[in-house]
Amino acid sequence: MSDIIQKVKNLSIGFKSKKGEEILILKNISTKIKKGETVGIVGESGSGKSTLALAMMGYVKHGLYTIGGKCEFNSSNLLNMKSKDLEKIRGRKIAMIPQNAGQALTPNLKIGYQIDEALQLHSDLNEKEREKKISELLNKVRLPSPETIALRYPHELSGGQQQRVAVAMALAGTPDLLLLDEPTTGLDVTTQAHVLELLNFIAKDTGTSMVYVSHDLGAIAQVSDRIIVMYSGEIVLEGPSRDILKRPIHPYTHGLLKSIPKLSLAGLPESMPGSQPQPGIIQSGCSFFDRCNFSEDKCKNNSPQLEFLKELNTSVRCFNYEKLLKESQVNQNVNKIKNNSKDKEILNLSEVSISYAKQKLLDQIFNRISDDNPTVKDININIKKGETIALVGESGSGKSTILKSIAGLLRTKDGLIRFDQNRNLSSDLKERNPNDLRIIQLIFQNPDESLNPNHTVEEIIAQPLKLYFGLKGEELNKNIIDLLQKVRLGDFYMSRYPRQLSGGEKQRVAVARAFAAKPDIILCDEVTSALDVSVQAAVLNLLQQLKEDFGTTYIFVSHDLAVVRAISDRVAVLYQGRLCEVGPSNDVYKFPSHPYTEVLLGAVLEPDPDIKPKLVAEDIVEEKPPEKGCSFQGRCSRIVGDICKKEIPPWQLTDGGNAIRCHIPIKELQKEQF
Amino acid sequence: MLFLIIKRILLGFITLFIVSLITFVGTEILPGDACTTYLERQAFGEQLEACYRRLGLNVPAYERYVSWAVNAIQGDFGYSLSGEMPIKEVLGPRIKNSLVLASAAIFIGIPIALILGIVTALWRDKLPDVAISTVTIFAMTIPEFISATLLILIIAIWLEWLPGIVIVPTDVSFFELLPNIILPVIAIAMIMTAHMARMVRSSVIQVMASEYVQMAILKGVPYWKMVFKHVLPNALLPAINVVALTIAWLLGGVVVTEVVFNYPGLGRLVIESISNRDLPTVQALAIILASIYVSINLLADLMTLMLNPRLKTLQIRK
Numbered sequence: 001m002s003d004i005i006q007k008v009k010n011l012s013i014g015f016k017s018k019k020g021e022e023i024l025i026l027k028n029i030s031t032k033i034k035k036g037e038t039v040g041i042v043g044e045s046g047s048g049k050s051t052l053a054l055a056m057m058g059y060v061k062h063g064l065y066t067i068g069g070k071c072e073f074n075s076s077n078l079l080n081m082k083s084k085d086l087e088k089i090r091g092r093k094i095a096m097i098p099q100n101a102g103q104a105l106t107p108n109l110k111i112g113y114q115i116d117e118a119l120q121l122h123s124d125l126n127e128k129e130r131e132k133k134i135s136e137l138l139n140k141v142r143l144p145s146p147e148t149i150a151l152r153y154p155h156e157l158s159g160g161q162q163q164r165v166a167v168a169m170a171l172a173g174t175p176d177l178l179l180l181d182e183p184t185t186g187l188d189v190t191t192q193a194h195v196l197e198l199l200n201f202i203a204k205d206t207g208t209s210m211v212y213v214s215h216d217l218g219a220i221a222q223v224s225d226r227i228i229v230m231y232s233g234e235i236v237l238e239g240p241s242r243d244i245l246k247r248p249i250h251p252y253t254h255g256l257l258k259s260i261p262k263l264s265l266a267g268l269p270e271s272m273p274g275s276q277p278q279p280g281i282i283q284s285g286c287s288f289f290d291r292c293n294f295s296e297d298k299c300k301n302n303s304p305q306l307e308f309l310k311e312l313n314t315s316v317r318c319f320n321y322e323k324l325l326k327e328s329q330v331n332q333n334v335n336k337i338k339n340n341s342k343d344k345e346i347l348n349l350s351e352v353s354i355s356y357a358k359q360k361l362l363d364q365i366f367n368r369i370s371d372d373n374p375t376v377k378d379i380n381i382n383i384k385k386g387e388t389i390a391l392v393g394e395s396g397s398g399k400s401t402i403l404k405s406i407a408g409l410l411r412t413k414d415g416l417i418r419f420d421q422n423r424n425l426s427s428d429l430k431e432r433n434p435n436d437l438r439i440i441q442l443i444f445q446n447p448d449e450s451l452n453p454n455h456t457v458e459e460i461i462a463q464p465l466k467l468y469f470g471l472k473g474e475e476l477n478k479n480i481i482d483l484l485q486k487v488r489l490g491d492f493y494m495s496r497y498p499r500q501l502s503g504g505e506k507q508r509v510a511v512a513r514a515f516a517a518k519p520d521i522i523l524c525d526e527v528t529s530a531l532d533v534s535v536q537a538a539v540l541n542l543l544q545q546l547k548e549d550f551g552t553t554y555i556f557v558s559h560d561l562a563v564v565r566a567i568s569d570r571v572a573v574l575y576q577g578r579l580c581e582v583g584p585s586n587d588v589y590k591f592p593s594h595p596y597t598e599v600l601l602g603a604v605l606e607p608d609p610d611i612k613p614k615l616v617a618e619d620i621v622e623e624k625p626p627e628k629g630c631s632f633q634g635r636c637s638r639i640v641g642d643i644c645k646k647e648i649p650p651w652q653l654t655d656g657g658n659a660i661r662c663h664i665p666i667k668e669l670q671k672e673q674f
Numbered sequence: 675m676l677f678l679i680i681k682r683i684l685l686g687f688i689t690l691f692i693v694s695l696i697t698f699v700g701t702e703i704l705p706g707d708a709c710t711t712y713l714e715r716q717a718f719g720e721q722l723e724a725c726y727r728r729l730g731l732n733v734p735a736y737e738r739y740v741s742w743a744v745n746a747i748q749g750d751f752g753y754s755l756s757g758e759m760p761i762k763e764v765l766g767p768r769i770k771n772s773l774v775l776a777s778a779a780i781f782i783g784i785p786i787a788l789i790l791g792i793v794t795a796l797w798r799d800k801l802p803d804v805a806i807s808t809v810t811i812f813a814m815t816i817p818e819f820i821s822a823t824l825l826i827l828i829i830a831i832w833l834e835w836l837p838g839i840v841i842v843p844t845d846v847s848f849f850e851l852l853p854n855i856i857l858p859v860i861a862i863a864m865i866m867t868a869h870m871a872r873m874v875r876s877s878v879i880q881v882m883a884s885e886y887v888q889m890a891i892l893k894g895v896p897y898w899k900m901v902f903k904h905v906l907p908n909a910l911l912p913a914i915n916v917v918a919l920t921i922a923w924l925l926g927g928v929v930v931t932e933v934v935f936n937y938p939g940l941g942r943l944v945i946e947s948i949s950n951r952d953l954p955t956v957q958a959l960a961i962i963l964a965s966i967y968v969s970i971n972l973l974a975d976l977m978t979l980m981l982n983p984r985l986k987t988l989q990i991r992k
Contacts, residue, residue, distance in 0.1 A: 054892075057892055059888075059891065059892060062883070083897065086894075087894045087895070087896055088894065089894070090891070090892050090893060090894035091892070091893040091894030091895075092894060095892075095893075096889070096892040096893075098885060098888075098889055099885075100885060103884070103885040103886060104885045104886050104888070104889040105886055105889070106886040106887075106889075106890065106903075106904045106908070107886070107908060107983070107984060108907045108908055108911075108982075108983060109903065109904070117893070117895065117903075118893055118894075121893070121894050121895065121896075122894065153983040153984065155983075155984045166889075169893065173893075173894070
């Protein structure tokens with residue numbers, strides 16, 4: 001039994017509701033972690049995956065308590081251990097790598113000190129040796145010039161660097177078990193791929209066991225040997241990683257894999273109906289019953305037990321897993337999107353530059369912006385009526401900045417934004433007339449923040465109707481119900497407040513609000529990135545349906561290339577506020593492409609253990625665009641010479657109608673691309 | 675950094691300039707002037723003329739403002755009508771008295787407030803927290819004139835331990851003043867400490883719930899080390915500004931307390947000058963109180979800037 005490092009036995013954790021009822025977050029969980037193994041725990045938000053990971057360190061959050069069961073580490077139960085003894089295990093035997101390193105590093109302490117603290121607590125090294133060790137650790141996580149980095153404060157590092165520091169801190173105690181709580185969520189695609197690669201390397205190099213918690217099957221697929229799928233506080237499926245991703249025998253995992261958009265497949269994936277039950281809602285049968293495509297009558301009243309299938313080395317909580325066993329693989333059906341774009345041009349951006357530079361006094365007087373190297377520069381895009389154009393790039397690529405300018409939240413420095421060929425929209429909000437404001441609507445990333453918590457759904461949707469069309473009484477009511485039906489919400493939602501809705505429902509309300517203005521253009525700013533995977537597909541499908549019904553034009557900003565692939569007709573790739581590549585999405589996702597597009601495509605994580613990310617460029621963060629030459633020169637692996645540093649590259653056209661801005665001739669460009 | 679300090683100091687001067695203009699213009703606009711207001715029914719003939727001459731009121735307003743401002747910068751605020759002497763001399767001992775009262779309250783109140791705030795936060799929802807928080811709520815909500823009167827009744831009248839009111843000459847020496855200020859200090863410190871303790875408590879609780887404190891626990895950092903290294907420096911930073919405002923409030927004269935205890939500080943001077951219609955003194959007090967607020971807030975901002983690594987580097991980069 002010595003190869004088992006952590007044993008969770010019948011663990012239940014929960015809280016007392018205001019009425020005094022016991023509400024379970026984790027329901028009777030049992031599992032084992034072996035030495036040297038990497039286990040992925042996957043589930044939607046609220047499935048209890050983080051609570052489980054923290055319990056493995058003997059930590060239960062304020063407000064929660066252990067109801068039953070134990071977490072054994074080297075045969076001693078962490079959940080009833082004295083804090084003195086826990087201090088000796090935490091950081092030394094079991095270490096945690098947190099979700100958001102930016103929040104998890106103490107702001108007033110230098111990086112070096114925070115690593116040193118772990119060394120002081122968990123090693124016998126003297127000061128000199130510790131200093132050396134800090135450098136070693138920072139080197140190991142591939143941070144540049146460790147000596148100077150150790151003297152910095154957390155806020156002086158980029159997100160990826162902070163995450164690396166957190167890894168170094170966790171490694172300081174040479175733990176036997178590493179717990180990772182969504183360690184790459186919130187990082188850029190390329191950074192995420194690099195951090196995962198580092199974690200894989202560390203797992204191999206040190207032989208540490210890892211528990212990797214994430215909602216992202218793509219990330220889990222890259223690191224884990226075994227996968228535990230959680231749903232509503234229970235383990236529903238547990239088994240070898242490859243089997244689970246290739247032949248999931250639980251309907252939830254099956255549906256989840258079907259609803260994730262893939263790079264290789266254009267079109268919208270099928271969505272899974274419904275949402276995870278809230279904790280505390282007691283159901284008699286299977287917790288997945290409402291959303292299941294394979295359910296039978298007995299599922300409604302009997303809850304299935306976790307059953308171990310010896311021949312597959314897999315545990316599953318489903319009566320009907322045999323039905324799924326017969327399906328050899330997940331066949332993803334996608335609804336190919338129809339390209340509705342007309343020839344008519346609806347929005348034209350020509351030579352648009354946007355600057356965040358603070359206006360000097362003189363510029364304020366003359367009402368001008370002077371900035372030689374603006375954040376966004378030379379943007380030329382023609383947007384046709386009815387099309388979906390996606391702007392993609394990492395954070396800092398200027399994609400949201402361009403959206404803000406189109407919406408009028410930010411004035412442009414130079415250039416013209418024209419609507420319908422003649423209406424000038426280069427001005428900011430204050431100078432636009434109500435109709436100019438109506439034709440462009442925004443849907444934001446996080447519906448929690450974009451919906452007023454003190455307004456009911458009715459009031460939220462009524463606002464644009466009253467403002468733009470002066471609707472009142474019966475007519476207003478009819479319109480609201482109409483809109484709610486369009487986004488597939490019943491009229492009983494009218495009296496609800498945003499906090500009474502799930503994430504997907506909130507985003508539907510936000511969509512309804514945008515459509516209430518009968519806009520010509522809707523700007524979608526990362527509209528699905530705050531949503532769970534199973535909900536994401538549903539929202540994407542809804543957006544596509546509404547677009548086809550109303551003939552709306554979408555400008556879709558996202559960092560997720562697979563989502564962009566699924567929904568957009570055309571893609572514009574941005575780096576440091578400069579366009580790199582614009583073209584029909586089919587063509588952008590095929591080679592040849594701009595070296596930066598290649599980097600982005602290579603870094604996408606697919607929920608398939610056979611597709612590994614390809615890391616082409618370093619994940620350096622550039623603070624400012626270069627003054628001269630190509631915007632991507634700082635990170636490009638294919639620089640041809642001085643020309644890249646001096647001259648802005650020319651636009652080149654591919655056969656598919658794709659425009660690429662690079663000094664390398666198209667034919668050459670394709671040669672080395674994978 | 676230096677540029678920022680200079681900028682802030684300049685802004686402070688501009689604020690003071692505007693305050694002085696407002697008070698000057700205000701007194702100009704009011705019907706009558708310093709002499710007619712002060713002399714009331716005797717404001718005619720020879721007496722009024724003499725007053726005008728003494729205050730220099732017979733020159734145009736802007737000239738008077740300039741000469742007043744120039745003198746004020748040098749510390750000469752003119753002549754007090756009710757005190758029958760230069761305002762400078764009236765102010766001197768009052769400022770000293772207020773300083774004594776304020777510093778006593780600060781030295782006793784702030785450490786207690788910090789300790790209470792931290793204790794209540796660390797033992798959140800446990801007995802120490804419930805007990806202390808209940809007391810602080812009472813201390814905060816009972817108006818100072820009631821608590822001050824009760825203090826006089828119990829300690830001065832029933833127990834006869836300390837003098838109830840301060841009956842000393844304005845310019846008494848520090849040590850003679852000391853026994854007299856114990857009760858006023860208690861009355862002030864009670865409110866101030868309660869306010870600050872609650873502020874510190876919520877700040878510490880907020881930091882305790884942060885991800886970096888959870889991380890420190892999961893790193894195996896012992897409890898008290900975590901409190902002193904990871905929690906307090908971050909929790910007390912926002913407290914600096916509250917402390918500064920409290921100090922400014924104390925120095926600016928705690929009017930009610932000073933009146934109840936008959937304490938010869940700035941606060942009582944404000945009341946006295948207003949009821950005596952001594953406009954030049956009111957003007958001088960307005961400027962002095964404004965400068966106290968401006969300079970203490972400036973100090974607090976600079977301190978936050980020095981202690982918060984995030985702000986410091988941001989400023990340097992700019």
